[in-house]
Amino acid sequence: MTTDLRRTLLAATAVLAIGFVPAVTVAGSATAAPHPTPAPGKTPVPADYDARHDPATAGLLDATATLLAAKPPAAVSSMRAALGLQGIVDMDALTGTPRQVAKLDGFLTGPSRKPAVRIARDYLTAHADLFGVDPATLKLGRDYVDIEGTHHLSFRQQVGDVPVFGNGIRADVARNGALIQVTGSPVRQVPAGLAGAKLTGSQALDTARRDARETRSTPSDTAHLVAFPTSGGLRLGYQTLTMQSGYLHVVDAASGRILYRQSLTDHDTGPDALVWDNYPGAPAGGKQRRVSLGSWISPSATTLTGNSSHVFSDVNDNDVADAGEEVGPSSPGHFTYPFKEFTGPLCSAQFRCTWDPAVAYSWQANRAMDGAQLLYFTSVFHDHLLAAPIGFTRAAGNFETRDGDQVEVNDLDGADTDNGFPDGAHVDNANMATPPDGTPPTMQMYLQPAANTTPDEDPYVPSDTGNEASSVYHEYTHGLSNRLVVDAAGVSTLNGPQSGAMGEAWSDWYAYDYLQKEGLEKDTAKPGELVVFEYTTAGANTIRTEPLDCTVGAPATVCPGTATAGTGGYTYGDFGKISRRGAEVHADGEIWAQTLWDLRTALGYRLSESLVTRAMELSPADPSYLDMRNAILIADRVVAGGKHQGSIWKVFAKRGMGFFAATVDGSDTEPIEDFALPPAAGSPKSSIAGVVTDRDTGLPAAGVAVTFGGHSSGFAGSYAAVTDAAGNYQIKNVFLGTYPKVAASGNGYERQVRTVTVTKQPGTVDWAVRRDWAASQGGAQLVDFSGDDYTAYGCGPGQAIDMSPGSGWSTDAVLTEGTAIEPRFITVQLPAAIDLTSVEINPTGNCGDDASASTGDYRVETSPDGTAWTVAASGHFGPADRDRATAVPLSAGTTGVRLVRYTMLGTQVADEGGSCPSDLSGCSYVDTVEVGVYGAGG
Known part of the structure; x- marks a missing residue:
C-alpha cells in the first residue's frame, strides 16, 4: 500500500543530468538548487534516480544498444552461436559487457568437482574478451549457498581499495558444479586510480539527507567511497545510507552532485499472548486464541523483542522507542491483552474495529494487543520464509536479532502526531524500508482511516494495519525481495x-x-x-x-x-x-x-x-x-x-510473456506481449531488407534502428539492424510468421510501427520516418530554462524534448494576474540549422498534476544565432489540445533556425472553470509534455 504522493516516479525517464541535480554547497561545488515547494497538503518525495540511465545520454545508449544487437562484437556472436536458440547474451550499452549470459535449455558448463569460485574464474578467463575483465583482479564479496546447494557468487571490481558501485560479476554454480549463468555488467578496463575527493564523508551525508528531505541523522547512517560508472567513465563518490526515511545515495566526491538515489522503503500498505491468525472477525483465523511466544521471545522478556523482530508503538514517529512506547507484559510471563471492540459504519462481525477515528487517543485501548499481534505475525512469517522450500536464511540475508539485523516494527506509527490522532501523513498505509544486509530494516504500520472522516471520504475499516496478516506479510516480503534481487554489493535493484x-x-x-x-x-x-x-x-x-x-x-x-x-x-x-x-x-x-x-x-x-x-x-x-x-x-x-x-x-x-514477447529493459512501460511457445528447432527462417528515408527531405536516414518488437527479449539472434549512410538495412534469420510491431526509430526520428509478415521469399520493407529536430536523442541540447527544476522527480525541463509521451516538463507557476504567470521557458539548440515546416506541442498537465496545470497561453520564438529572436507563434492552448501534439501556426522566423525558445505564459485554470488561489494544480504548477520541431536541414 502507498500514500498518494504528488511527485510519482516516472521510472522510464528517471533522470540525472549532471548540471541539473541539486547539490549541497561545499568548497568547489555548485550551489544547491532549491527544493520544490509542494502544493498545499502535499509532500513531494524524491524519485529513485540513476545517472547511468540519464535521458541526456539515452539517445547514445539506445543507439549503442541497437548497434550491439545488430552488429555484435565477435566475442558476442561467438557466444550466441555456442549457446544456441535459447541462449541469452544480454549486453549492457553503458559498459559494453554482458548483463546476463545464460541458456534456458541447459547450463553454461557441465558438472565439475572444482570449487565453485574456481569454476566461475575459469569461465571468465576463457571468455575474457566477452566480459572485459581480468578474473584475477576480482574480489570475492560473497559465496552464499542456498538450500538447493547452489553457490551464488558475487565478485566486486575495485579501483585500488575503492569498490565499483553496482557493477561487478555474479555467478551461480549448481550443486553438481555446473555453471548456471553469469550476470552483472562489469566495467571494462578499470583504471588504476581516480581523482581525489573534495568532500568528506560527513559532507556527503549532509548532501544525501538534504536531497532526501531528512532532518536528522540516525545511528545507522554511513558513508564510504565507491567508484560510480557513468557514460563518461568512473567517478569517485560516496555511497551513503541515511535511515530517517530510508535512502541510499551515491554523492559525487568532487562536486557534491547526486549520482544515485534509491528509496529503501516500499510503501503500502516463551510468554503467551492472545492473537488471531488472519484478521479480527475473519471466517478463518479471526478469533483470538492463546499461543506461546516461547519460540521467539525470552520467558523473562519485558519488551516485545524477539529473535527476528522488535515491536514498539512509535506513536510520535521518531523511529525510536521512547518512554511508554515499548509494550510490556500484562503480567510476568504473559502478553495476554484481550481485544477491545469498537463500533462504527464499517464495523461488523466479520470486520471488527480496533479504534474510533472520532475519539482522540482511542487507539490506546488496543495498543498493547496490537503490539503482541505484530510480534506474532512477524515471527510466524520469518519462520515460514526461513523453512524449505523458500529458504530465506541468514546466509541469504534474512532478519535475525543475533546479527543485529532484526526488523524494527514501528506499530501505530504517528498515531499521536495531531493531539491524539494521526495526522494526514500517518494513515491508510504501511511500509517496509530494507537497507542492505547488516542494517536493521524498519516496518511501519499505520492507523486507518483518517480522523473524523466518513466511509465515503476514507472507506477503510477503523483498525491498525498491523492487525491484518496479509498486510504484515506483504510488507515483510518486501524485505525478502529486496535482499535477494541485488547487485554484486548486495544493494537492492528493484528500482524500475x-x-x-x-x-x-x-x-x-x-x-x-x-x-x-x-x-x-x-x-x-x-x-x-x-x-x-x-x-x-x-x-x-x-x-x-x-x-x-x-x-x-x-x-x-x-x-x-x-x-x-x-x-x-x-x-x-x-x-x-x-x-x-x-x-x-x-x-x-x-x-x-x-x-x-x-x-x-x-x-x-x-x-x-x-x-x-x-x-x-x-x-x-x-x-x-x-x-x-x-x-x-x-x-x-x-x-x-x-x-x-x-x-x-x-x-x-x-499471460502474454511468450517466446516473442519484448521489452527494452526493466524501465520499459510499453512492453509487447506475445502468446507463443518457443519455436521448434529447425523451424524455417527468412529475411527482410529495405531503405529508410527522411519523410521531409526524401534523403536516406542513417542511424535508424529497425527492430522486431516481438523478438528482442535478450535471446541470441534478436532481430535488429541499424541503417547505414545510405539508409539501407537487412535482418536475417527471422522465423516465418506475422509480427504486429516491427518498428523504425532512433537518432531523433519518431517511432513508426507496422505489421510485417515474413515468408519464405526474402521481403522488402521500406520506411519513411519523420525527424524531430528538438529531440535530445537526435542531438538537440537544452541550453537554458527558467522556473523550478523538478528533474529529481522525473519531470524536469529535459523531459520536454525526450520524445516520450509518458513524461513531461513541470515547473512552478507564479501568478501575476488571473491565470497569467511569470514566464517559464526552455531554449533548445538544434543539431543543425533547419527550415521549419512545423512546431508541435503537447501542453498537457503531468507529473501528477491535474488538467488545470496544462499550458494555456504560450509563445514560440526562433533564432539563427541566439542573439536575434523572432516570435514565430503565440496563442492559447485549450482542453481540446490536451493529450496530443498540436501544431502551432507559424507566422515568421521559419528559415535557418538553430535555436527554439518555448515559453509558457499561463495555465488552463480558467478553462477548467476555476480561479486562484484554490486547490487546482494550475495555481501552483504549469506543465507541458513535449515540444517537437520539424523541417529540413538548411
Whole structure:
C-alpha cells in the first residue's frame, strides 16, 4: 500500500543530468538548487534516480544498444552461436559487457568437482574478451549457498581499495558444479586510480539527507567511497545510507552532485499472548486464541523483542522507542491483552474495529494487543520464509536479532502526531524500508482511516494495519525481495517500473500463498475469490483492481479489470494500462501476481515457492518481467532438472510473456506481449531488407534502428539492424510468421510501427520516418530554462524534448494576474540549422498534476544565432489540445533556425472553470509534455 504522493516516479525517464541535480554547497561545488515547494497538503518525495540511465545520454545508449544487437562484437556472436536458440547474451550499452549470459535449455558448463569460485574464474578467463575483465583482479564479496546447494557468487571490481558501485560479476554454480549463468555488467578496463575527493564523508551525508528531505541523522547512517560508472567513465563518490526515511545515495566526491538515489522503503500498505491468525472477525483465523511466544521471545522478556523482530508503538514517529512506547507484559510471563471492540459504519462481525477515528487517543485501548499481534505475525512469517522450500536464511540475508539485523516494527506509527490522532501523513498505509544486509530494516504500520472522516471520504475499516496478516506479510516480503534481487554489493535493484511492480506482486503472492496454504483464505477453481487486503476495505476490491486469482478470460462479474485494461485476468500487454495514471507499481504488479498464481495452480505451492525464490536469487539486476520469466525457467533446471519447462512456458505464454514477447529493459512501460511457445528447432527462417528515408527531405536516414518488437527479449539472434549512410538495412534469420510491431526509430526520428509478415521469399520493407529536430536523442541540447527544476522527480525541463509521451516538463507557476504567470521557458539548440515546416506541442498537465496545470497561453520564438529572436507563434492552448501534439501556426522566423525558445505564459485554470488561489494544480504548477520541431536541414 502507498500514500498518494504528488511527485510519482516516472521510472522510464528517471533522470540525472549532471548540471541539473541539486547539490549541497561545499568548497568547489555548485550551489544547491532549491527544493520544490509542494502544493498545499502535499509532500513531494524524491524519485529513485540513476545517472547511468540519464535521458541526456539515452539517445547514445539506445543507439549503442541497437548497434550491439545488430552488429555484435565477435566475442558476442561467438557466444550466441555456442549457446544456441535459447541462449541469452544480454549486453549492457553503458559498459559494453554482458548483463546476463545464460541458456534456458541447459547450463553454461557441465558438472565439475572444482570449487565453485574456481569454476566461475575459469569461465571468465576463457571468455575474457566477452566480459572485459581480468578474473584475477576480482574480489570475492560473497559465496552464499542456498538450500538447493547452489553457490551464488558475487565478485566486486575495485579501483585500488575503492569498490565499483553496482557493477561487478555474479555467478551461480549448481550443486553438481555446473555453471548456471553469469550476470552483472562489469566495467571494462578499470583504471588504476581516480581523482581525489573534495568532500568528506560527513559532507556527503549532509548532501544525501538534504536531497532526501531528512532532518536528522540516525545511528545507522554511513558513508564510504565507491567508484560510480557513468557514460563518461568512473567517478569517485560516496555511497551513503541515511535511515530517517530510508535512502541510499551515491554523492559525487568532487562536486557534491547526486549520482544515485534509491528509496529503501516500499510503501503500502516463551510468554503467551492472545492473537488471531488472519484478521479480527475473519471466517478463518479471526478469533483470538492463546499461543506461546516461547519460540521467539525470552520467558523473562519485558519488551516485545524477539529473535527476528522488535515491536514498539512509535506513536510520535521518531523511529525510536521512547518512554511508554515499548509494550510490556500484562503480567510476568504473559502478553495476554484481550481485544477491545469498537463500533462504527464499517464495523461488523466479520470486520471488527480496533479504534474510533472520532475519539482522540482511542487507539490506546488496543495498543498493547496490537503490539503482541505484530510480534506474532512477524515471527510466524520469518519462520515460514526461513523453512524449505523458500529458504530465506541468514546466509541469504534474512532478519535475525543475533546479527543485529532484526526488523524494527514501528506499530501505530504517528498515531499521536495531531493531539491524539494521526495526522494526514500517518494513515491508510504501511511500509517496509530494507537497507542492505547488516542494517536493521524498519516496518511501519499505520492507523486507518483518517480522523473524523466518513466511509465515503476514507472507506477503510477503523483498525491498525498491523492487525491484518496479509498486510504484515506483504510488507515483510518486501524485505525478502529486496535482499535477494541485488547487485554484486548486495544493494537492492528493484528500482524500475517492472522490477518495482514485481516487488509489489511478490509481496501479495507470498502473503496469500501462505494464508491459502494454511487454510486461512479460500481458493477453489472458481476465479475471483482472493480479494487482496479484504479486512482493510471491508471486503471491497478497492486496493487492487482485481482479485489475485483472476484467470485470463475470467468473467467481469468477479474480475472487472479497468476501463483502460479491460476485464478478466491481466496479460503483459496491459502493463501501464491498468491505472489511469499510466505505469504504477501496484496496478502493474497485478499482472505478475496473477501470473505467479497461475504458476502455483499449475505446479503446486511447494514447487512454486522454490522456483519463485530461487529465481530471485538468479535474477539479473533491475529485472524485467521477461528476465524473471527466464530466471524461473533457469531455476527449474537447478531445482528439478528442467522437468517443468513446458508447463512454465505455457503459464507465461498465456499471460502474454511468450517466446516473442519484448521489452527494452526493466524501465520499459510499453512492453509487447506475445502468446507463443518457443519455436521448434529447425523451424524455417527468412529475411527482410529495405531503405529508410527522411519523410521531409526524401534523403536516406542513417542511424535508424529497425527492430522486431516481438523478438528482442535478450535471446541470441534478436532481430535488429541499424541503417547505414545510405539508409539501407537487412535482418536475417527471422522465423516465418506475422509480427504486429516491427518498428523504425532512433537518432531523433519518431517511432513508426507496422505489421510485417515474413515468408519464405526474402521481403522488402521500406520506411519513411519523420525527424524531430528538438529531440535530445537526435542531438538537440537544452541550453537554458527558467522556473523550478523538478528533474529529481522525473519531470524536469529535459523531459520536454525526450520524445516520450509518458513524461513531461513541470515547473512552478507564479501568478501575476488571473491565470497569467511569470514566464517559464526552455531554449533548445538544434543539431543543425533547419527550415521549419512545423512546431508541435503537447501542453498537457503531468507529473501528477491535474488538467488545470496544462499550458494555456504560450509563445514560440526562433533564432539563427541566439542573439536575434523572432516570435514565430503565440496563442492559447485549450482542453481540446490536451493529450496530443498540436501544431502551432507559424507566422515568421521559419528559415535557418538553430535555436527554439518555448515559453509558457499561463495555465488552463480558467478553462477548467476555476480561479486562484484554490486547490487546482494550475495555481501552483504549469506543465507541458513535449515540444517537437520539424523541417529540413538548411
